[in-house]
Amino acid sequence: MAERTPFSLSGALRGMFQRQSIDASTWEELEDALLKADFGPAVTEDVVAELRAKVAKYQTSDPKDLQRMLREGMEERLSRFDTTLKLSDRPAVVLVVGVNGVGKTTTIGKFAKFLGVHGRSVVIGAADTFRAAAVEQVATWAERAGAAVVRPQNHGQDPASVAFQTIEYAQKNGTEIVIIDTAGRLQTKSGLMDELTKIRRVIEKQVPIAEVLLVLDATTGQNGLAQAEAFIQHAGVTGLVLTKLDGSAKAGFVLAVQERTGIPIKLVGQGEGINDLTGFTPHVFAQNLVG
16 A cells, blocks of 8 residues: 655645646635645635735736745734744743643753854753653753753752742853743643742742743644643743644644734744754745745
8 A cells, every 4th residue: 555645735835836827726725735734724714815815906827926925925924923032131031831742841952052052051940840750851951952950959849949949040150041841731730820820920039031932742733732722821921832843734833823822933843953943934934835
């Protein structure tokens, strides 16, 4: 039995735009491709309606015009949100939240490396104290990234006190950026959100929180967002980090998640290596997606 080729939005669009003219099948295929790429029904309908109106207005039947309009429309939609990381405070404190399994710990390591490459000193607070493995994992990634790490002083130490000690470390050593790891799951959702609220309260008595970044696994798409909505409601999220954005199969999720949450994507991870995390640039993303 032949192996199925994974769906690629850029591949599907490329074939469509190489045709001679825009016809009824073009619109059907475009809608199908956007849905397969996890744009979601509402965004897909909106994008297609917008493109139909532009094609009618400019009276064109050239698929190359449609390609340009789609690219420009995507870039415009993605650019409605400010993707800049706000890290001007000293120390700038970044709280990283998200459900277990989305790549939160590896993202923290990659983010520390990303900041280090840009000349920033970083300390990571291992405040996911409910899982011993989490402390070891984040410490390993900190070492790879060349960042300092503040671990719990004893097993099961209160996460807020680890956050407190991490900020004390940064203030004492002049460290520019503090990244705080947090638990992704407790016995109850309310318990987890209470814990995050407590961490925030303790930190804000010392310094302002610069960013609260929610990590989402792009491959889980809309389902992953549903799992993370409690964080959006309760954690004061200021930016999204999308991990595992390796192909274009779920590329539509990038647009859909910003429009659905009203929260900008600030970082994207596109591989497993420590250098595979970058800032999010709408122009580049739209260009790579649509061609």
